[in-house]
Amino acid sequence: MLNRSLSYIIYGIIALGIFGLFAKVVNDPVGFLRNIIVMIVIAGAIFFIYRMITKDKSGNAGQRAFKKAARKSKKKTKSKSNVTSFSKSTNSTKKNRIRKKSDIQLTVIEGKKNKKKNRALF
Numbered sequence: 001m002l003n004r005s006l007s008y009i010i011y012g013i014i015a016l017g018i019f020g021l022f023a024k025v026v027n028d029p030v031g032f033l034r035n036i037i038v039m040i041v042i043a044g045a046i047f048f049i050y051r052m053i054t055k056d057k058s059g060n061a062g063q064r065a066f067k068k069a070a071r072k073s074k075k076k077t078k079s080k081s082n083v084t085s086f087s088k089s090t091n092s093t094k095k096n097r098i099r100k101k102s103d104i105q106l107t108v109i110e111g112k113k114n115k116k117k118n119r120a121l122f
Contacts, residue, residue: 073105 024032
């Protein structure tokens with residue numbers, strides 16, 4: 001019973017809001033557009049200030065480190081390809097014996113290895 005009356009109240013508020021919006025558009029369309037533009041400008045200013053405040057250096061540092069590692073890896077693979085192309089032209093017999101190392105760079109992520117699991121939670 002309480003749930004049904006609460007839904008009627010919510011539907012009534014939504015209906016009054018739609019009616020008021022329609023009345024505002026019919027009576028004063030320029031004022032309505034002005035209010036919408038002001039709301040958009042204020043929301044944009046708040047969003048811009050929020051982005052400036054929450055812009056942290058640590059997130060950019062991680063991205064910077066990733067880009068640096070990617071450049072280093074690219075240089076490393078480029079130098080390997082130059083060396084292997086030179087060695088292929090000079091020594092074709094050694095080509096079969098030398099194995100090409102994988103270009104995949106793996107990173108070890110440290111975890112909590114020494115922490116015991118609490119079996120009571122399972």
